[in-house]
Amino acid sequence: xxxxxxxxxxxxxxxxxxxxxxxxxxxxxxxxxxxxxxxxxxxxxxxxxxxxxxxxxxxxxxxxxxxxxxxxxxxxxxxxxxxxxxxxxxxxxxxxxxxxxxxxxxxxxxxxxxxxxxxxxxxxxxxxxxxxxxxxxxxxxxxxxxxxxxxxxxxxxxxxxxxxxxxxxxxxxxxxxxxxxxxxxxxxxxxxxxxxxxxxxxxxxxxxxxxxxxxxxxxxxxxxxxxxxxxxxxxxxxxxxxxxxxxxxxxxxxxxxxxxxxxxxxxxxxxxxxxxxxxxxxxxxxxxxxxxxxxxxx
Amino acid sequence: xxxxxxxxxxxxxxxxxxxxxxxxxxxxxxxxxxxxxxxxxxxxxxxxxxxxxxxxxxxxxxxxxxxxxxxxxxxxxxxxxxxxxxxxxxxxxxxxxxxxxxxxxxxxxxxxxxxxxxxxxxxxxxxxxxxxxxxxxxxxxxxxxxxxxxxxxxxxxxxxxxxxxxxxxxxxxxxxxxxxxxxxxxxxxxxxxxxxxxxxxxxxxxxxxxxxxxxxxxxxxxxxxxxxxxxxxxxxxxxxxxxxxxxxxxxxxxxxxxxxxxxxxxxxxxxxxxxxxxxxxxxxxxxxxxxxxxxxxx
Numbered sequence: 001x002x003x004x005x006x007x008x009x010x011x012x013x014x015x016x017x018x019x020x021x022x023x024x025x026x027x028x029x030x031x032x033x034x035x036x037x038x039x040x041x042x043x044x045x046x047x048x049x050x051x052x053x054x055x056x057x058x059x060x061x062x063x064x065x066x067x068x069x070x071x072x073x074x075x076x077x078x079x080x081x082x083x084x085x086x087x088x089x090x091x092x093x094x095x096x097x098x099x100x101x102x103x104x105x106x107x108x109x110x111x112x113x114x115x116x117x118x119x120x121x122x123x124x125x126x127x128x129x130x131x132x133x134x135x136x137x138x139x140x141x142x143x144x145x146x147x148x149x150x151x152x153x154x155x156x157x158x159x160x161x162x163x164x165x166x167x168x169x170x171x172x173x174x175x176x177x178x179x180x181x182x183x184x185x186x187x188x189x190x191x192x193x194x195x196x197x198x199x200x201x202x203x204x205x206x207x208x209x210x211x212x213x214x215x216x217x218x219x220x221x222x223x224x225x226x227x228x229x230x231x232x233x234x235x236x237x238x239x240x241x242x243x244x245x246x247x248x249x250x251x252x253x254x255x256x257x258x259x260x261x262x263x264x265x266x267x268x269x270x271x272x273x274x275x276x277x278x279x280x281x282x283x284x285x286x287x288x289x290x291x292x293x294x295x296x297x298x
Numbered sequence: 299x300x301x302x303x304x305x306x307x308x309x310x311x312x313x314x315x316x317x318x319x320x321x322x323x324x325x326x327x328x329x330x331x332x333x334x335x336x337x338x339x340x341x342x343x344x345x346x347x348x349x350x351x352x353x354x355x356x357x358x359x360x361x362x363x364x365x366x367x368x369x370x371x372x373x374x375x376x377x378x379x380x381x382x383x384x385x386x387x388x389x390x391x392x393x394x395x396x397x398x399x400x401x402x403x404x405x406x407x408x409x410x411x412x413x414x415x416x417x418x419x420x421x422x423x424x425x426x427x428x429x430x431x432x433x434x435x436x437x438x439x440x441x442x443x444x445x446x447x448x449x450x451x452x453x454x455x456x457x458x459x460x461x462x463x464x465x466x467x468x469x470x471x472x473x474x475x476x477x478x479x480x481x482x483x484x485x486x487x488x489x490x491x492x493x494x495x496x497x498x499x500x501x502x503x504x505x506x507x508x509x510x511x512x513x514x515x516x517x518x519x520x521x522x523x524x525x526x527x528x529x530x531x532x533x534x535x536x537x538x539x540x541x542x543x544x545x546x547x548x549x550x551x552x553x554x555x556x557x558x559x560x561x562x563x564x565x566x567x568x569x570x571x572x573x574x575x576x577x578x579x580x581x582x583x584x585x586x587x588x589x590x591x592x593x594x595x596x
Binding site: 032034048050057059168169170231235238239242243252255258259261262263265266267268269270271272273274 | 330332346348355357466467468529533536537540541550553556557559560561563564565566567568569570571572
């Protein structure tokens, strides 16, 4: 079997596994299933969960599309490339409770008709209220998975996430980061097969970190003022996704299925003019940690 | 007095006039006043109204800034230009009632150190529920103002608005359009002074069209389902502003004051996965009119 078919198959299986795990945690809602086709070729399966016990709106999207290389990508690939193939899983989960963090995960594989191919991906956590021990657990588990493949991955990809999941115009990270990587190609120390295994390992880690974080926070009480802060933080999430996110840009520019691309947006979000947090409040603590370069593990 | 100082002064006066008119209509809330400075030079006055009788969140921003020409603008100006001066008024008003349309207006003047200078601007209306007679009134008044300056303006700027206020990824106009224009320079038939008068006339027209539209709709009853549709339409407004709006892009790229740039976003917005409107409903009627090329006057 051709390598791209193998990746595609593995990603589809991972999508099913993740949806199953999230449905079990939620205990109420189920993921819808929409299969769709891309104008130029290929398609995907979008799975969305809404109004669950825990998850207000969440999507786990699988796609495998092909088409003409978009102009904005041309500078990054072999000049002879005209066509691309891209497959990936993309997840964003917006819980109802402000005590449960938003999470995002993406793994993807690209190849062009000029022989280029690479992997990319990332996981990042956006707590509405940062809890240091949970941040440490989250980063610790990501490091453990990365270390199994390359000891350089976690420090490198952690910094990459700090730079990537960043609202430049706010001088604020989206959340506590995680890992982000792109244009990762096989070399003497890692094969293409191992890069695929790394992607799949991350989809397992996604479940292994998020499920305990959900369980630990889901029953915490919250007030309307916690909820207000959540809607403001979600507003920042919308800003990041619409202004900077490469996956969203790629989707919009390649005329992808709009409902699948924008499933990453929360059901409700808010923008207040000059919202200020109180000195000494939990909101102020969270804001103080939305910075690049924090070493969560020490 | 130097021409740019004259424009700046006229825009500041227009800002005051507009805020006064909107406060009178609202009857409860007042505009805050924040004066700010730009890193590279100049500054502005941001005025925001919140939680009024009619206006949930609205901003009337004046700015006059200078700095290094941003890279993305270089292709549009004389190659020798390194510095820009820009002054403008930018308005977005989000009423609380879904029966009262969102409105936007912007007038602006640019000049570069290489001798280029031009005017730009626009007004567009985004009803949550389109009422044909009101759309006709709105476009009719814009045409009347345009016709006083150049008989070609309304048809040309109306089409420009259809193309500009457009969510490409949704294949949907933002609302019923209005007018949009940019890079308008003096020529044999219109002087720089007249172009300034055109900008100021538009700020008058803004008040003259919006006040009666607010009055006509403000007391109409509405249900939670009308409110739900409003939040979804506001989500589309957020998409337009963060993905396409040039003023927002310009503000973000020139490191403008973020609270002033993003005052255009509503207090609350919503995204539902695959929201469908009912056949024969008012929502379906509105959607059917979110198209380019509608002649509202005939």
